Amino acid sequence: MNDKDVTTKSKEPEEKKETSLVKEISGSDRSAWQTILIPLLAVFTGLVIGAIVIVVTDATVVAAYRNFFGAPGYALKATWDAVAVAYGSLFAGSLGSPAQIIESIQIYFATGDSAPLLKAIYPITESLVTSTPYIFAGLAVAVGFRAGLFNIGAEGQFFMGALASAFVGYSLEGVPWYIHLPLAILAGILGGAIWGAIPGYLKAKTGAHEVVNTIMMNWIAFRLSDWLLNGPMKAQGYRPLTPQIEASAELPRLFPDPLRFNIGFFLALIIAFIVYWLLFKTTTGFEIRAVGANPDGATYAGINIVRNVVLAMVISGGLAGLAGTSQVLGVDHWVGQGFSAGFGFDSIAIALLGKSHPLGVVLAALLFGTLRSGATRMQSMAGIPIDIISIIQGLVIIFVAAPAIIRWIYRIRVDREEQTVLTRGWGN
Amino acid sequence: MENSPQIQTSSNKRTRLITGVVLIAVGLMMLLLFGRNLEAGQLATFGLTPALGTQSLPIPDLTLPVGPAIYALVLITIFFGAWEMARGIKSKGWLIGIIAFCFIAAFLIWATRGKSFSLIGVLSSSLVRATPIALAALCGVISERAAVINIAIEGIMLMSAQVAVIVATVTQNLYLGLLAAILAGALVAAAHAFLVIRFKIDQIVSGVAINIFATGATSFISSRFLEKNIDMLNNSGTFPIISIPLLSKIPVLGPIFFENGIIVYLMLILVVVMHIVLFYTPWGLRTRAVGEHPKAADTLGVNVFLNRYVNVIAGGMIAGIGGAYFTIGSVGRFDEVMTAGKGFIGLAAMIFGKWNPIGAFSSSLIFGFADSLQVKLQILRVPIPSEFLLMAPYIVTMIVLSGVVGRALPPAADGQPYEKA
Numbered sequence: 002m003n004d005k006d007v008t009t010k011s012k013e014p015e016e017k018k019e020t021s022l023v024k025e026i027s028g029s030d031r032s033a034w035q036t037i038l039i040p041l042l043a044v045f046t047g048l049v050i051g052a053i054v055i056v057v058t059d060a061t062v063v064a065a066y067r068n069f070f071g072a073p074g075y076a077l078k079a080t081w082d083a084v085a086v087a088y089g090s091l092f093a094g095s096l097g098s099p100a101q102i103i104e105s106i107q108i109y110f111a112t113g114d115s116a117p118l119l120k121a122i123y124p125i126t127e128s129l130v131t132s133t134p135y136i137f138a139g140l141a142v143a144v145g146f147r148a149g150l151f152n153i154g155a156e157g158q159f160f161m162g163a164l165a166s167a168f169v170g171y172s173l174e175g176v177p178w179y180i181h182l183p184l185a186i187l188a189g190i191l192g193g194a195i196w197g198a199i200p201g202y203l204k205a206k207t208g209a210h211e212v213v214n215t216i217m218m219n220w221i222a223f224r225l226s227d228w229l230l231n232g233p234m235k236a237q238g239y240r241p242l243t244p245q246i247e248a249s250a251e252l253p254r255l256f257p258d259p260l261r262f263n264i265g266f267f268l269a270l271i272i273a274f275i276v277y278w279l280l281f282k283t284t285t286g287f288e289i290r291a292v293g294a295n296p297d298g299a300t301y302a303g304i305n306i307v308r309n310v311v312l313a314m315v316i317s318g319g320l321a322g323l324a325g326t327s328q329v330l331g332v333d334h335w336v337g338q339g340f341s342a343g344f345g346f347d348s349i350a351i352a353l354l355g356k357s358h359p360l361g362v363v364l365a366a367l368l369f370g371t372l373r374s375g376a377t378r379m380q381s382m383a384g385i386p387i388d389i390i391s392i393i394q395g396l397v398i399i400f401v402a403a404p405a406i407i408r409w410i411y412r413i414r415v416d417r418e419e420q421t422v423l424t425r426g427w428g429n
Numbered sequence: 430m431e432n433s434p435q436i437q438t439s440s441n442k443r444t445r446l447i448t449g450v451v452l453i454a455v456g457l458m459m460l461l462l463f464g465r466n467l468e469a470g471q472l473a474t475f476g477l478t479p480a481l482g483t484q485s486l487p488i489p490d491l492t493l494p495v496g497p498a499i500y501a502l503v504l505i506t507i508f509f510g511a512w513e514m515a516r517g518i519k520s521k522g523w524l525i526g527i528i529a530f531c532f533i534a535a536f537l538i539w540a541t542r543g544k545s546f547s548l549i550g551v552l553s554s555s556l557v558r559a560t561p562i563a564l565a566a567l568c569g570v571i572s573e574r575a576a577v578i579n580i581a582i583e584g585i586m587l588m589s590a591q592v593a594v595i596v597a598t599v600t601q602n603l604y605l606g607l608l609a610a611i612l613a614g615a616l617v618a619a620a621h622a623f624l625v626i627r628f629k630i631d632q633i634v635s636g637v638a639i640n641i642f643a644t645g646a647t648s649f650i651s652s653r654f655l656e657k658n659i660d661m662l663n664n665s666g667t668f669p670i671i672s673i674p675l676l677s678k679i680p681v682l683g684p685i686f687f688e689n690g691i692i693v694y695l696m697l698i699l700v701v702v703m704h705i706v707l708f709y710t711p712w713g714l715r716t717r718a719v720g721e722h723p724k725a726a727d728t729l730g731v732n733v734f735l736n737r738y739v740n741v742i743a744g745g746m747i748a749g750i751g752g753a754y755f756t757i758g759s760v761g762r763f764d765e766v767m768t769a770g771k772g773f774i775g776l777a778a779m780i781f782g783k784w785n786p787i788g789a790f791s792s793s794l795i796f797g798f799a800d801s802l803q804v805k806l807q808i809l810r811v812p813i814p815s816e817f818l819l820m821a822p823y824i825v826t827m828i829v830l831s832g833v834v835g836r837a838l839p840p841a842a843d844g845q846p847y848e849k850a
Contacts, residue, residue: 217827
């Protein structure tokens with residue numbers, strides 16, 4: 002080892018720094034641009050197929066096509082209208098109208114009246130509010146993927162985290178916020194972590210597959226919450242809800258009342274950075290990724306598989322619990338039945354779309370948060386069931402997992418077929 | 430290395446001691462839970478003849494004195510624990526089976542004290558409730574024997590459940606509904622097969638994506654069409670109960686096995702047929718070869734891809750029948766997400782049944798029993814919240830998967846895409 006060697010070695014990373022982030026996500030330089038292109042095309046294709054579903058299930062459009070040769074213009078217009086109304090209300094519901102925002106800013110500076118401005122940014126803040134738990138939950142699934150584990154149980158972990166936070170939130174009274182809020186957050190992390198640790202431990206010790214076990218833990222969480230919400234944790238009244246949490250446990254909101262935007266969003270971004278640092282800059286993260294990439298190699302290198310598998314599931318569960326916590330402490334302030342519906346599957350889609358990288362997860366979560374938040378408006382304005390989003394999600398997952406399909410549709414050339422191995426059989 | 434046999438025996442002795450102590454503890458716990466505060470001379474009555482509408486010859490009810498029966502079961506448990514400690518019992522499966530039986534029996538006798546409980550009702554509804562689980566498990570067995578993991582069973586069942594009820598309602602013909610469900614199952618399974626065989630997607634990711642898609646698509650159709658036109662689209666009625674002449678007259682067995690809907694019979698036939706096909710036909714041999722060592726099978730002229738396609742699609746048809754059970758086999762209408770994890774429980778049954786059709790069927794019966802007991806216990810007003818009883822099948826699944834009752838190995842190539850050299 003002479004000095005020259007050292008200098009050339011230290012120079013190398015410097016040159017590659019620009020592409021390093023993309024490289025980390027994709028694993029190679031060659032397919033760097035495809036790393037970004039393929040998820041985008043996957044989402045685009047998903048939306049197109051979603052539009053087709055909307056059109057073929059729309060009675061007006063179908064009626065117009067019955068008379069296609071009589072009035073082809075009308076049929077095409079009906080098609081366009083159906084899609085435009087649906088996706089138009091989807092995006093108006095999630096982003097608001099730019100014109101209105103600019104106008105309200107002008108009003109604010111001219112008169113100091115903030116009411117129109119708050120009204121105009123309401124849809125965007127709502128999208129960010131919806132995205133917040135998705136960031137946490139997407140990170141949860143991503144950490145699992147990095148360790149070669151498929152955590153489908155984010156939904157149950159989310160619910161348990163939410164219940165634990167709510168319990169701390171309403172049962173402690175007269176505690177200052179700087180003690181109460183951290184305690185409530187910790188309780189949420191713990192609730193999720195325990196729910197993740199059980200399948201993790203079973204996987205590490207007995208090889209019981211985490212996919213089935215996390216799903217079973219989901220159902221157990223639902224039944225447990227049914228019992229808790231109708232019994233020990235039920236508030237006064239008829240509905241199965243927990244009591245409202247104390248103000249000292251709430252995540253502070255940044256705007257006056259109809260706007261629910263709170264510091265949970267920034268917390269999510271900080272946590273995303275911490276997860277990035279943990280996975281890529283620490284020994285623990287290296288070990289977790291090594292176990293995921295090649296368990297045999299990791300064993301040979303002296304890495305403790307059992308410890309890392311359990312640790313990854315604890316982190317994953319804790320993050321999913323945090324998702325529930327952010328929803329309870331920041332948005333709802335209580336927990337009710339069906340609180341977590343569809344959450345686990347959404348977070349899987351987000352982690353896959355974000356290629357299990359924290360930055361990718363944040364972007365994917367923003368996208369899905371926007372879609373979900375707009376879908377509520379789409380349901381009320383265009384009468385299209387919110388479940389269309391699940392259809393699009395399923396398709397997006399397939400397209401992201403099988404880039405070959407996207408390449409085939411859009412005729413994208415590729416030098417070599419890459420393969421993503423995320424999970425391994427039944428864990429034998 | 431020379432010492433290894435001795436180490437083996439000493440570690441065996443230790444496990445035996447631990448198991449024995451645990452079993453004795455279970456016995457004492459039974460005594461503590463069920464053996465206290467019993468009134469002298471109390472009786473528990475177990476009905477063995479269905480109350481109404483049955484062809485079976487009536488037989489007298491089984492009446493047990495509560496106290497002595499529970500003490501006897503406790504003694505049996507402790508006896509087996511002691512025997513395990515002292516001498517060791519070879520078959521752990523049997524041991525755990527016996528202890529589980531004693532525990533459940535003691536629990537049931539305790540819960541039924543001073544009341545009457547239709548045992549035949551629980552047993553016959555166990556078979557009915559085991560039906561979708563068994564069909565899901567059979568779907569899993571046939572796909573995984575060809576080394577394709579099918580986690581999409583839940584989604585396949587959900588989609589075919591909906592297709593079945595819509596077709597049956599529109600055509601006013603339940604058999605067409607069943608046929609449509611089978612076709613729908615085949616179609617979704619073909620999509621899964623195409624994605625994992627042609628595009629080599631991670632098999633579990635593909636399964637999850639199909640499940641999400643199925644949940645979304647069925648809920649979408651349900652809220653867009655079915656809810657508005659219940660009578661025109663979502664009200665099919667159910668398959669009638671068919672009593673098999675003579676056989677249904679047999680006491681106990683008759684009402685359980687020979688008075689059922691067509692789907693239950695189909696399931697029972699499929700178990701036998703699949704066992705024969707897998708283990709006594711050239712196709713079965715090829716399938717197993719493809720699952721264990723596809724390269725070797727390929728070298729000997731087996732078309733690995735074709736074999737996998739056929740098996741996965743056949744599995745989809747079976748899961749399609751399972752889906753039809755949920756709607757036209759039991760309630761006659763579709764509710765959102767009505768499969769409630771049964772597809773995954775079926776996978777657990779498949780693993781517990783060691784990738785064998787008969788094993789998968791037997792373990793489905795255990796899940797079916799847990800499910801049906803949970804319903805009947807609510808009628809007995811057992812002082813346990815019903816939510817906890819509802820958790821039972823899921824907890825049983827997890828215990829089973831942890832390999833408490835002996836580990837089984839999946840087909841060697843399970844989950845791996847095949848790359849033709």
